[in-house]
Amino acid sequence: MDKIGIKLKELIELRIIRSSGEVETYVFEGSSPTSTLINDIYSELFASTPSAVVGALSSYEIYDATNVFICSNTLSSTDFTVDTVNSKISFSKTCTAQNPGTVATANIYAGTKQYFSTPVPSTSVNAGDTVVLNWSLTVSTSHSTSTTGLSVSSVDSSGLRTLLLQILAGQRPTNATLTLITAKWMAGTTTLLSASLSRDATNHVVSHGSLNFTASGNLDSVIIDANNYSGVIKYSLVAVSVVTTDYAQYSATITVS
Incomplete structure (x- = not known):
């Protein structure tokens, strides 16, 4: 993705x-x-x-x-x-x-x-x-998104940048780490699916497999949370109606330089 x-x-x-x-x-x-x-x-x-x-x-x-x-x-x-x-x-x-x-x-x-x-x-x-x-x-962060059935209108990863800089400056928020743990599929402020992320340290990939939505609604964003630090990445989507028989899947490869 x-x-x-x-x-x-x-x-x-x-x-x-x-x-x-x-x-x-x-x-x-x-x-x-x-x-x-x-x-x-x-x-x-x-x-x-x-x-x-x-x-x-x-x-x-x-x-x-x-x-x-x-x-x-x-x-x-x-x-x-x-x-x-x-x-x-x-x-x-x-x-x-x-x-x-x-x-x-x-x-x-x-x-x-x-x-x-x-x-x-x-x-x-x-x-x-x-x-x-x-x-x-x-x-700085860059994104190259590819989706099936969804249209990403924008990506905001300022939270990820801020957390990394706070850590380097000795101002780490209490118990927060960069570890990416959850993908939340959202309709406004309503969570349609919250999925735990698997982390592949060898290939630098975070992902979750195909999972059915747990609620129906107009899906309009995906929010990635780090450990004890919410919203490090937010994908804004062109809203699409989903029901509980639909499913979602997320994957991201990360490089650091």
């Missing part, structure tokens, strides 16, 4: 404040989630038993081109701004260069796990220079 793409994109502004007071600013846009982060997202989405796998971003380190340590700082949930309208989180932090070198990479961690390794515009720093890191992450 759907092919869902989740994409993570960073924007970095690096400012070097020299001991002389001179300020240099560099901007870099890229996408550098590590395989560790991508695998953690998959693991939480498709967990056989819902569980929190994705960690909160907790620190960053800046290195030069030869992997010499420049500086670092810690991150907490209060450092992050969460912009749910634009599906973005951001922080601004400062550290003092411990060694001279040419800044090349910013690594961001969740505990001991490295979640981002971002090339930054190369610039030389001296010990004692102040390094300001302004970092933001935007999550």
Whole structure:
């Protein structure tokens, strides 16, 4: 029924404040989630038993081109701004260069796990220079839907994007996980069928087989719920009348990059 793409994109502004007071600013846009982060997202989405796998971003380190340590700082949930309208989180932090070198990479961690390794515009720093890191992450989603007997007018997966960003910012809602657990077939606010989703962690597929509707009505949406977090994906449909002898089936393949 759907092919869902989740994409993570960073924007970095690096400012070097020299001991002389001179300020240099560099901007870099890229996408550098590590395989560790991508695998953690998959693991939480498709967990056989819902569980929190994705960690909160907790620190960053800046290195030069030869992997010499420049500086670092810690991150907490209060450092992050969460912009749910634009599906973005951001922080601004400062550290003092411990060694001279040419800044090349910013690594961001969740505990001991490295979640981002971002090339930054190369610039030389001296010990004692102040390094300001302004970092933001935007999550976007794409959908390619194909249906039989139904017409999808729009798809809203802002809830899925928001939940992922809240988790990374250390603001995970109580007991919520990315694990997709239920598909609800709706007529307005009336549930015509609530189906538990099977999760295939190998092929990154969530689905339920053919099930009869438990109530009749004008089917106009399908809502996907995550564990303890409702409405992460909503498919708006051109309304169609269904009865209890009709059946529904859902399947989605998810990719993360």
